Amino acid sequence: MRGIRKLVCSKAFALGVLCAYGSVAAVFLAIGRTTLSCGYGGSNIHIQEAARTSLFMTTIDDDGGDKNEGTSSELNSESMFMDDVEETEWLEEGLDDVTDDSTGAVSSIGEGRSVIDYQDTTAVKEERGDANATNRTDDMVSEALLLAAVIEKNTTLVKEWLEYTSNMTTRSRQVMDDSNPTTVKVAEATPAKERLANGVTTTEAYVRVVDNSVVEPTVPIELRTEKAVTIETHNGLNTRCGRENPVTQHRLDCKRRIPKVIGIGMERCGTTALLFLLRIHPDIVHTKPKDVYYWNHFPDRSLDWYRDRMPISSKYQVTMEYTPSYILSHEVPHLINEALPDMKFIVMIRDPIERAMSSYLYMKHSRRPEYLTYISPQPGDPANPFLGLSFEATVLKQNGDVFEDNAVIENALYESHLRRWFDVFPRKQFLIIDEGVFSRDPVSILQQVEDFIGISKFFTKYYFYFDHDRGVFCQRVPTKRCSKRSIKNNHPPIQENVLKKLKDYYQPYNSRLEKLLNQTFPWT
Ligand SMILES: Nc1ncnc2c1ncn2[C@@H]1O[C@H](COP(=O)(O)OS(=O)(=O)O)[C@@H](OP(=O)(O)O)[C@H]1O
Numbered sequence: 001m002r003g004i005r006k007l008v009c010s011k012a013f014a015l016g017v018l019c020a021y022g023s024v025a026a027v028f029l030a031i032g033r034t035t036l037s038c039g040y041g042g043s044n045i046h047i048q049e050a051a052r053t054s055l056f057m058t059t060i061d062d063d064g065g066d067k068n069e070g071t072s073s074e075l076n077s078e079s080m081f082m083d084d085v086e087e088t089e090w091l092e093e094g095l096d097d098v099t100d101d102s103t104g105a106v107s108s109i110g111e112g113r114s115v116i117d118y119q120d121t122t123a124v125k126e127e128r129g130d131a132n133a134t135n136r137t138d139d140m141v142s143e144a145l146l147l148a149a150v151i152e153k154n155t156t157l158v159k160e161w162l163e164y165t166s167n168m169t170t171r172s173r174q175v176m177d178d179s180n181p182t183t184v185k186v187a188e189a190t191p192a193k194e195r196l197a198n199g200v201t202t203t204e205a206y207v208r209v210v211d212n213s214v215v216e217p218t219v220p221i222e223l224r225t226e227k228a229v230t231i232e233t234h235n236g237l238n239t240r241c242g243r244e245n246p247v248t249q250h251r252l253d254c255k256r257r258i259p260k261v262i263g264i265g266m267e268r269c270g271t272t273a274l275l276f277l278l279r280i281h282p283d284i285v286h287t288k289p290k291d292v293y294y295w296n297h298f299p300d301r302s303l304d305w306y307r308d309r310m311p312i313s314s315k316y317q318v319t320m321e322y323t324p325s326y327i328l329s330h331e332v333p334h335l336i337n338e339a340l341p342d343m344k345f346i347v348m349i350r351d352p353i354e355r356a357m358s359s360y361l362y363m364k365h366s367r368r369p370e371y372l373t374y375i376s377p378q379p380g381d382p383a384n385p386f387l388g389l390s391f392e393a394t395v396l397k398q399n400g401d402v403f404e405d406n407a408v409i410e411n412a413l414y415e416s417h418l419r420r421w422f423d424v425f426p427r428k429q430f431l432i433i434d435e436g437v438f439s440r441d442p443v444s445i446l447q448q449v450e451d452f453i454g455i456s457k458f459f460t461k462y463y464f465y466f467d468h469d470r471g472v473f474c475q476r477v478p479t480k481r482c483s484k485r486s487i488k489n490n491h492p493p494i495q496e497n498v499l500k501k502l503k504d505y506y507q508p509y510n511s512r513l514e515k516l517l518n519q520t521f522p523w524t
Pocket residue numbers: 092093266267268269270271272273324354357358359361362435438439472473474483486487488489490
């Protein structure tokens with residue numbers, strides 16, 4: 001049965017907010033009803049309505065079956081949500097150039113502001129007329145604030161919501177209790193569909209509220225506006241540590257933490273892109289730049305030193321660092337195991353020949369001497385020995401054999417590298433990702449990462465778009481960002497005879513890898 005309650009907030013000023021809880025959390029506004037307010041801390045929330053805007057909400061019961069359908073294909077193309085999105089470039093080499101404005105990202109929805117006016121909570125209580133009214137009122141007010149924040153993209157409301165939820169009574173306070181690992185959490189508001197008819201744009205959004213005491217509180221909301229409004233997602237309202245709110249910082253226990261997840265490989269396998277896309281998850285924080293090199297370059301320094309390299313996180317977040325060169329080390333697995341035996345590891349791998357070409361091009365273009373010696377120990381021009389050396393001359397010795405000691409080749413012997421780690425840690429502590437799958441369908445991979453790390457389910461296709469010029473998926477919200485330099489498959493062709501030699505060389509390693517991982521790869 002599909003649902004049922006409809007809310008209209010039109011030219012007449014708004015109205016009321018009711019959140020009904022049962023098997024679903026439902027929210028609706030009613031025209032001309034009691035005006036409600038959130039009477040906490042002496043402050044009321046008033047949102048003014050602009051003329052000619054109507055807001056129309058429909059909630060759908062959870063047996064509707066189609067709550068999340070339609071969120072993918074429609075969102076895969078650039079839509080009206082892109083209109084006023086700023087594009088910011090990011091660099092492959094590091095993420096430190098990227099300003100993180102995703103914290104509590106809120107922006108004006110522009111014209112067509114809707115109005116919600118929350119007044120007396122007791123009215124809600126009377127309306128409900130049952131014994132649990134007080135707790136429910138708290139929930140209702142919380143939901144109302146949240147919705148207002150979602151709809152209005154209003155920073156003040158977001159803060160109000162955070163403050164309010166931290167002052168909630170009984171059941172909700174219990175939820176916020178330190179001993180309880182989960183908390184009331186707003187995960188997302190995801191626009192799912194958009195229709196334009198008779199000059200009216202209708203946007204359907206899904207608001208996901210994670211609350212460990214409410215079952216299935218996903219609330220689909222339909223917004224109908226006479227003018228197009230931009231609905232974007234605000235991430236992690238109550239899990240991220242903000243800069244300007246000491247109360248919230250205290251509640252979230254904001255401090256630096258040792259990572260729970262480390263990306264250990266492989267270089268040139270999309271590791272920067274993975275971390276970059278992961279970063280919009282409200283439950284993840286990561287180092288900038290991504291490589292820390294603690295375990296392989298500074299193992300004599302203390303764990304406190306390592307911790308100091310980490311970003312500030314809340315107690316609801318997971319800290320990550322990604323140093324792809326760790327996987328090559330013989331000592332690092334043992335060092336980590338001694339100090340942090342429960343560590344989880346992410347390893348990205350890729351067609352070894354593609355990886356070799358990517359590595360070659362990267363080293364060659366970087367022109368850094370330490371890289372150039374990797375390309376080939378065969379001297380060329382004495383003044384600049386490796387510049388201009390071809391891929392073929394880099395991967396093959398003068399006698400035509402594969403140059404197996406060369407890092408461009410050797411790093412892609414995934415099976416032997418992984419085996420050293422599997423000897424030390426249980427297999428279940430590793431997530432192995434094929435870059436080919438990641439580049440085609442990053443959302444499925446990001447969802448696997450969510451499961452692997454054990455964080456909330458957040459990722460949908462809404463957050464990403466495919467950049468046809470670069471050939472890669474990029475971040476869509478809160479701002480549009482993409483790799484500056486990545487142009488996928490921009491590799492020069494490899495001579496047939498060299499390609500065959502490389503395929504033959506990697507073949508036994510690749511089949512051992514498939515056995516080790518009990519998994520097949522298109523490039524084996
Ligand atoms: N979104 C996305 N999806 C999939 N793959 C992507 C993406 N963005 C970048 N790339 C490709 O990743 C390659 C760089 O890998 P790394 O970031 O691991 O390189 S590094 O080790 O940190 O230098 C590099 O590969 P090549 O272009 O073949 O060199 C990038 O193109």
